Amino acid sequence: MELGVLYSGGKDSTLAALLLEEFYDVTLVTAQFGISDDWKHARETATAAGFAFERLELDSAVAREAVDQIRDDGFPRNGIQQIHQHALERLAEQEFDAIADGTRRDDRVPTISRAQAQSLEDRHDVDYIAPLSGFGRTAVDRLVEARLEVTVGPSEEIDRADYEAELRAIIADEDGPEAVSKLFPDHEQTYVTGVR
């Protein structure tokens, strides 16, 4: 069975792929708006881990809407959620038997409810799998420690192919770097450099 994993190059989506690779033919799929080249880091990690890799180009109007939402809210959560749902819809339209992402039990964003999962599956005739949704924070941390080689640092210094990097690039370009630090308060991001 062919499985497409929505892939950022971060620890969660890498672990999701590792959990499923015994059961599916896994392709890592990085969704991006063509704004930055951050997707290349995801490709490097995918290749280092021995997975097939694809890019999925998203509609740039969706990035614009997310940026507007984040400016209105004053925080990124809802904008990120919108893009994640859009990316899953687009991934579901590709030629996979099943799709997956790295959402975890304790994530605040993105979250995919049981109803959203069922709707995605019914409309696209595809299985949606969230292999980490049954893992808490400590369990994930322990698996990361055991299986992944990672670099950790503040969001703005870590090159990761998640949507946040491209949204930050738009906002920095239009509103200046101080707007980015205000809307995206510092937090640590992890970038996976290899798999043990």
Added chain:
Amino acid sequence: MELGVLYSGGKDSTLAALLLEEFYDVTLVTAQFGISDDWKHARETATAAGFAFERLELDSAVAREAVDQIRDDGFPRNGIQQIHQHALERLAEQEFDAIADGTRRDDRVPTISRAQAQSLEDRHDVDYIAPLSGFGRTAVDRLVEARLEVTVGPSEEIDRADYEAELRAIIADEDGPEAVSKLFPDHEQTYVTGVR
């Protein structure tokens, strides 16, 4: 890391074990009240699949309470849920770094909420993992088809080491077989005979 999987010999808990075996040292643990010998079928399946196996004896007072609940309700759901939670508590007290069960996204019973999972982890300093909670019914069915050898039939003809079998035995003994068919409406159960 040592992981104990709450194990019935059914397809869900067998798949849960297969999903985690690359990441943990897995022991399959069948909880039972000592009422019937159904746990031996779970041991056979565990052995056939190459897993370590243990029995976990539960307090028979918990079976009595569940039977009373089921009689009051007229259906088994809440009684089964009570026993499942009790079994997880007892499993969490054992010498494992992590515990797991076979609960799925679309299960009506048993269900473990995010709050219950967190509470179990905090009180027992153990990771609780529900590896199938991110899988819908179709995804599980496809994995079962691909990986497990199964026998399917009505509940009363399938020897499985879930709590239901022992509860049915108590009710049949005390209230007669017609009470069992009334309280446990026919539905198909699956018993795993091997792993591909």
